[in-house]
Amino acid sequence: MIITRLEQILGDLSPSEKKVAQYILDNPKETIKLSVQEIAEASMSSSAAVVRLCKHIDVKGFTELKNMLFDSLSGSDNLSKPYYVPDFDKEADGKAIINKLVSSVCQNAQMLTAILSNKDVEKAAKLILSAKKILFIGIGASRLVALDFQQKLMRIGIVSSAPDDYDLMLLSSSGLGEDDVVVSISYSGETPIVKKATKTAKNNGAKVIAITRYGSTTLSHMADCLLNVPASESTYRQGATISRISQLMVVDVLYSTMIVLQDNSRELISKSFEMVKAEHDSEI
Secondary structure, three states, X not given: OHHHHHHHHHHHXXXXXXXXXXXXXXXXXHHOOOOHHHHHHHOOOOHHHHHHHHHHOOOOXXXXXXXXXXXXXXXXXOOOOOOXXXXXXXXXXXXXXXXXXXXXXXXXXXXXXXXXXXXXHHHHHHHHHHOOOEEEEOOOHHHHHHHHHHHHHHHOOOOOEOOOXXXXXXXXXXXXOOOOEEEEEOOOOOOHHHHHHHHHHHHOXXXXXXXXXXXXXXXXXXXXXXXXXXXXXXXXXXXXXXXXXXXXXXXXXXXXXXXXXXXOHHHHHHHHHHHHHHHHHHHO
């Protein structure tokens, strides 16, 4: 949804673009009736800022933005406000924690549909399927996402690497070339070792797929294919919760897309399942 996109990107806009975006958020119904010149005047900005804003949120022009805004306002959902992960105090009981976290997950999942581009998902799937070597870069909670993706790829016959040592990350990235892909995962988009390894791989000609928060980050600017998750948590937080779930959902979407694109995926998945099942059955 366009309202979600604007709210997610607001902090990364230039002052003139931010004026336009804030006016749209504050006056969505009025915006639909305005021209580029009129909204520029109403927001005390410029026509150029309106055009730049449209490019920033990946829409073709102000007319398309207004159409998306109309569709958003016509819906019955109430997702126009960003939903942040709550921090809990000592008085919070189990029921309150369950309700807040489950509600956060549901809201965030809906936000993901607004900012995750199906074109970029398909592009990323094709890049991985055609790559000679695939390297996953991620630390902390993002490494868990990398390992999950690595395990899934094994099911369809794709071998990849996900080193856990910083030196190995750099060594592996330095060995990539033009036929290879690095999948860099960082919610903040500013994790130093992830940025360094990604830059090394990119300088060697490897394609970069980035899974990171929506907005302007160092990692997003290095990406050949950008897969965004909602900016639903602060950088300094109690721990990765909703951001990790969002990243895992992106992995599931990407993996499912790869299964559709790969002709023999069903046979490979069945084969891997039977192999693991036979091994477990022999231990009983």
